[in-house]
Amino acid sequence: MSNRLRAFAPCPRGMEPFLSDELTAAGAIEIAMRPGGVAFTGDWPVLMRVSLTSRIATRVLVALGGGALPHGRRRGEEGAALYRLARTIAWSKWISPDARLRVDLTVTRAACTDAVPFLTLRVKDAICDALRAQCGRRPSVDKHDPTFRVVVFLDERGATFYWDTSGAPLTQRGFKSAKTLAPLKxxxxxxxxxxxxxxxxxxxxxxxxxxxxxxxxxxxxxxxxPPGLFRAFAFEQWHGLDRQAWAQLRNTLRIETARHIATLRANxxxxxxxxxxxxxxxxxxxxxxxxxxxxxxxxxxxxxxxxxxxxxxxxxxxxxxxxxxxxxxxxxxxxxxxxxxxxxxxxxxxxxxxxxxxxxxxxxxxxxxxxxxxxxxxxxxxxxxxxxxxxxxxxxxxxxxxxxxxxxxxx
Missing domain, CATH: 3.40.50.150 (Vaccinia Virus protein VP39)
Structure with missing residues (x-):
């Protein structure tokens, strides 16, 4: 498999085995269940198929990089280390200066010296500084309507940077609009x-x-x-997307669905x-x-x-x-x-x-x-x-x- 990407698909706790089966059916490899999700490897055709066909995944997060992160002893040290780690990623491969950026950070490591908002700001600064250095311009920041969302997981082993390729959660199927007081995901x-x-x-x-x-x-x-057939995804705005392959996959799935419905009716x-x-x-x-x-x-x-x-x-x-x-x-x-x-x-x-x-x-x-x-x-x-x-x-x-x-x- 060429152009392999490591990814993680979160899901409701207890549903990991079913999500693992979906990922296998989509062509993913190196599948590993974790509490609350499944890690896997796949190329872009696999990731696109997972986004369109998974009924269990909440999102598809692509790992962009990361590494060990020492504990700081003074305020600002962890933020500085996180900034340096973020600068090692080739951000211009993934994000355009025209993008609207959002960064979310989840901390599970104990005794974190710096506050989450400060650490989040340092990651945002690293991305913007990297793009300014590589492209001459930096993206704008938009917390409410981003086109590129970075998710950072910080634990005892270090930090991992992910790109949220889904945008809206995959639970939003694209056709359901009427809601009730106690909705079920x-x-x-x-x-x-x-x-x-x-x-x-x-x-x-x-x-x-x-x-x-x-x-x-x-x-x-x-x-x-396919539950994702009627909605848009954040990765559709990525400049590296093979748009012809994406359109062909969606069209193929539409045809397969129409044939299946016709078969059920005929039988x-x-x-x-x-x-x-x-x-x-x-x-x-x-x-x-x-x-x-x-x-x-x-x-x-x-x-x-x-x-x-x-x-x-x-x-x-x-x-x-x-x-x-x-x-x-x-x-x-x-x-x-x-x-x-x-x-x-x-x-x-x-x-x-x-x-x-x-x-x-x-x-x-x-x-x-x-x-x-x-x-x-x-x-x-x-x-x-x-x-x-x-x-x-x-x-x-x-x-x-x-x-x-x-x-x-x-x-």
Whole structure:
């Protein structure tokens, strides 16, 4: 492989094995899982394919250089050492003086002498001074709308400088616009579908669908729609990009998606997807996002919608048992949390009464959920949803009795 680049793709904790599989499929080599991401090696065709096709990665960061960094003993010494290290990188290869620059620095090393803002400023100065020396001009600094973002990781071993080739996080698929109060990250939803073993041959329902994230991710997977096909990336503004190869890759993936959709329709094997929510505003938001996905792929994608509380839902007729998957609401105020705790057993009883044969999955940050739903989990996985520590629970549903009660108290 020529022109190899070292890169790192962060992802939600617990999703590293699935991201590793995606990187392998994209042609990456020297893959190494780390907590919260996967390091890999690849040339530009590999990096472009990862950006377009990864459902799990949050970003693609290309390593530009780095090295050991001694601890300073006086204020300013670490900043000076970091400046000198940054100046060893050939910045003009990557960034143009016309770029709008942003630098972000993460420190994990203990007893750091200098403050993070000061260290960040020293890296920015090094980049600007290097470009002024090499090109006669320096880039502008723009924290809000940069075209070139440098990410620096500073730990006990030293500093590593990365170029964020993604720009906006890869979780921003490029078509979803309507949001809800408790959004689920798209890459976490995609990873959960893999964790639970969902395949497009299994019917799938999200009974508390919110903005529709689980079902959108399921549809993109079932119809082989690359999640990055409808968005822009920071590396598209790089002066060294092979634009012909980039355009050809995007076009090839579009053609492959169209062929896959046509094959599913010809064989009558399209996925059976169902969305429900007690709040019609949530359904409207999910429908809006679904229509934007349909517009992006230029074809209708079948799904069934229902405005109903989760505990009042009936299984769809003439559909074999499949999977429930949902991120139930969690209360913020005390009255809401108490009402939810009372509602959990009603949901569990409704599942036992009506959904025997199905398998339900819930991602929750509420430790009382598993204790009060009245079902025995067959499996559990500990995952992070942003800053929330969550657990994903699997419940194979067997027949039981129903206790009538209230609707879900939190929309």
């Amino acid at each position: 798209e890459n976490l939803a995609a990873g959960i579908l893999q964790v639970i073993g969902w395949t497009p041959t299994l019917p799938l329902i999200d009974p508390m669908c919110g903005s529709g994230t689980f079902l959108l991710e399921a549809a993109m997977r079932a119809y082989a729609i 009558r094997t399209e996925p059976r997807l169902f969305a429900a929510d007690a709040d019609p505003r949530q359904i409207a938001a999910a429908q809006h996002n679904w229509q934007r996905l349909e517009a992006a792929v230029e074809t209708p994608l079948p799904i069934e919608w229902e405005v109903a509380a989760a505990e009042a839902l009936e299984p769809p007729s003439e559909v074999p048992p499949g999977y429930w998957v949902s991120n139930p609401p969690y209360g913020v105020r005390l009255a809401e949390t108490e009402a939810l705790a009372a509602w959990y057993p009603l949901l569990g009883n409704a599942l036992k009464r009506r959904w025997a044969g199905w398998t339900a999955h819930f991602l929750t940050a509420d430790p009382r959920f598993a204790k009060r739903i009245g079902l025995r989990p067959a499996a559990k996985w500990h995952l992070d949803n942003g800053q929330l520590r969550c657990v994903l629970l699997r419940y194979p549903i067997v027949a039981g009795s129903l206790k009538e009660g209230a609707r879900c108290p939190v929309a």
